[in-house]
Amino acid sequence: MQDFIGNLSRRTLFKISAIAGAVASVGSSATSAFAARTNKKGTGKMTYWNHFTGAPERAAFAETTEAFKKASPAIEADIQTVTNDDWMAKYIASTTAKSGPDAVMVDVSRFTDMQRIGGLRDITTYNKQWPGAASVAGDTAAFTANRKVYGVPFFTFIDWMYYRKDFFDAAGIKKEPTTLEEFRAAAIACTNPSKGQYGFAMRGGSGGGGFIVNVLHAYNGSLISPSYKATLSLDAAVEAMRFWVNLAVKDKAVVPTVATDGYAQIFSNFYTGKAAMVMHHGGSFIDVGKNLKYGSEVQTAARPKGPKDQLGFQAPLANGVFQHTKNPDAAFEYASFLGSPAAQTIFLKATGYFPTSTDAAKDKFIADNRQFDTAVASLGTLPKTYTFPGLTAWRDLTCLPEFQKCLTGSQTPEGAAKVIVEKLNTVAKAAAVANRKYYEQKR
Incomplete structure (x- = not known):
């Protein structure tokens, strides 16, 4: 494997082999049917890594976690924070060890590195069968490689x-x-x-x-x-x-x-x-x-x-499924929940992060706060990040x-x-x- 992320964890990178796994095809008769056929409607413990350390984000995650418990009571969500400074080193180590979280945050600036290192699972089938996919489709391409989807858009910086x-x-x-x-x-x-x-x-x-x-x-x-x-x-x-x-x-x-x-x-x-x-x-x-x-x-x-x-x-952020998770159904259920209008609206009102969901972006909270005019205008002027x-x-x-x-x-x-x-x-x-x-x- 080429040293495509510069000086970061050089020796570790050469240990990582190409991953060619694919997610099995499942049905979509109900909102969480993708989990129903393979994981008993998304049961068990699900660990999620994010890199937010600020008090507003932590409070927002606490609120969205409570909402997720009500939406998916059979899943026990364990929300963990890894600092930005430690993120890539820990991600690489977990990918190499084939042991880490179930769901993982994906900053678009890191997407190419994260995907090629091999720690992100192809969630194309899951995404196709998720009823909410159309609402965030405008940013899904940013987390797509070789026509395979690796992330569910959450919000936009x-x-x-x-x-x-x-x-x-x-x-x-x-x-x-x-x-x-x-x-x-x-x-x-x-x-x-x-x-x-x-x-x-x-x-x-x-x-x-x-x-x-x-x-x-x-x-x-x-x-x-x-x-x-x-x-x-x-x-x-x-x-x-x-x-x-x-x-x-x-x-x-x-x-x-x-x-x-x-x-x-x-x-x-x-x-x-x-x-x-x-x-x-x-x-x-x-x-x-x-x-x-x-x-x-x-x-x-x-x-x-x-x-x-x-x-x-402007830079979208998504959530994906870790390649080596033992509970992919619950992981996608959580990632897709964060991509839903309900969760994005909670995060918007708790922090100000602009939603990727077209439905959440219509929330009157944005229209009622004239300070958000700057954000709306900037969507048309700011370049996409690298x-x-x-x-x-x-x-x-x-x-x-x-x-x-x-x-x-x-x-x-x-x-x-x-x-x-x-x-x-x-x-x-x-x-x-x-x-x-x-x-x-x-x-």
Whole structure:
């Protein structure tokens, strides 16, 4: 097997063999009939892995789990969290050991890696026999490979930003920033170190690699072609890294703890008045509203535009069935439940994550909250996120560390850009080779 996810668990990957199992055909006379014929209507224990650690998501999962118990009382659902930092290593180890969860969360940026590593089960037959499939069909293709379905869409990450309207008013800023230069100007205008106030709560710790990919795309446009040829130019990468690094290093418009700030820290900075702006996605909508008042204190806004594209993406997330599960029927029953309008509406109202179900997307909760106009509009402007072999390793093991070195002065933006471009070229070449061999094996 080719090393198609870069430096991540290299020795483990070579142990993983190609999986060619298929799910048996079953009937669909009722909502859970797919489980009825092979697993006594979905009985027994079902373990599910997700990578959400935030309090709002945990509360939402607790609520959806209670709803699932009522819908499928014969299944005992065990909901477990694996942190993003540990996700791929644990997934690879479980796939290699052929022992892990029954159902598993699938972030679209990881889909290609997860599917080719061999830990996702083909659920095409299950999906065809599931009555709710049509409602999420618009995003099912994102979790399909070789005409086989591997995930049931759950919700969509829609990147946006929040800004402290009260801080903008105090600084005399009349309009939300729509370009990166306007964003920089607003960040500088809202910075007052003597008051411990900064323009931007930048994520430079855990999870910060995604923002590096964001800014590279905003300055360059597409980073890789469909045939896995790297298209990131060094000039664009240099400009992107200069902009992102200098917000903190030269403009000093970023909360100084940026190098270690993850999700919890950036929002703590935002809520406590240390920062005027923060970038995230719709999944934090409810939590922000609990801490600040929409309209007078805080507003949502579209991510600003760079020279080539908008800073951010839209990215569906799904749930699939682990290849080596001993209870696939219960696993799909849970994954499909999370794909239902009922479960997606629960998650929407508890967190703000935008549903993939066309029925759930019609819920009046969205229409009644004008702040969601930003999300609806962004569905038409934000590019689709990347999902290519090696993406997560390049993002987390190259882009983020190089950026962090710039923050501490051990690397320059120009030097970081060179390393990032060279590593992407290496990842792309490996992906192209692995892709050819992958399809040769399928012949």
